[in-house]
Amino acid sequence: MALLDLIKNRKSVRDFLDTPVERDKIMMCLEAARLAPSASNSQPWRFIVVDDRELKDKLCAAAFSGLYRINSFGKTAPVMVVVISEKSKFLARIGGMFRGTKYYLIDIGVACEHLVLEAEDLGLGTCWIGWFNERGVKSVLNIPQSKKIDILIALGYYDREKLGPEHGREPMDKIASFNSY
Ligand SMILES: Cc1cc2nc3c(=O)[nH]c(=O)nc-3n(C[C@H](O)[C@H](O)[C@H](O)COP(=O)(O)O)c2cc1C
Structure with missing residues (x-):
């Protein structure tokens, strides 16, 4: 599907089918996330995929x-992806401090949206x-409390109907312009 059509089709799903998700499909989603760009190529993420039913329920x-x-x-959701925000590279952190920008959050956002679109x-x-x-x-997955988890992604099959x-989304003229604010 053309990318813009795919983007138009995507909606948040809050009611999933009780159908297991194939590991190879999960791996393709992770691959899309892995290839995401990030500030200073920091790749400040780690994905823990929870697809074991008992553990996922817990x-x-x-x-x-x-x-x-x-x-x-x-x-x-049959699968929950836990996204750990790992430490960025020194350059991204120092640059972020100067700029007042949390580059790592942008990075996490990009990687997660790659996953979502795949x-x-x-x-x-x-x-x-x-x-x-x-x-x-953190306590269910034995993740050290010192780690930061900013986002989870629920994943699974669903009934489009x-x-x-x-x-709704804001109209184009409210969110974008050419050549001036
Ligand atoms: C960073 C972020 C956090 C979100 N957190 C939640 C959440 O906690 N619960 C929820 O139901 N949806 C959450 N959403 C989904 C948004 O509510 C949803 O994307 C938005 O309303 C637009 O709807 P759509 O995704 O169907 O287009 C989150 C989305 C983003 C990007």
Whole structure:
């Protein structure tokens, strides 16, 4: 599919089918993420794919309890990708300090969107999840508390007919212009 059509088709999925996702498809999503550009080529990411049913249920119970219950839909996803924000290279960190820019977050965003678009191309749905119990996720997966997890990505097959309404986007003239602000 042409890239722009793929981008137009993609919507966040919050209701997944109980169908396992093939490992080779997951690997293609990870490959798309692996090839993402990053500041100073830092590649400040690590992806932990949780597709073991029992572990995934445990992870979701910890991630989406209490305050974070609003994201309980995550429990329906057969796969949860935990994205650890690793330390950027010195140059990216020092440059970021001067610029007041968290390059690593941009890097993580690019890599995750690569993953998401590859998933879409493979007929898989995704939802970015930024609101979750980070401490809970770390303790279930034995990730040191000193690590930072900024995002989870729910991944799995879904029924397109059951997708929620489209989220609107700002009109082009509000978000872009040529040659001046
Ligand atoms: C960084 C980030 C964090 C997000 N966190 C959540 C979340 O915690 N829960 C959720 O349901 N959706 C989350 N989303 C999905 C957005 O709500 C969604 O992308 C937006 O409403 C546009 O809808 P669409 O993806 O269907 O086009 C997140 C998206 C991004 C990029």
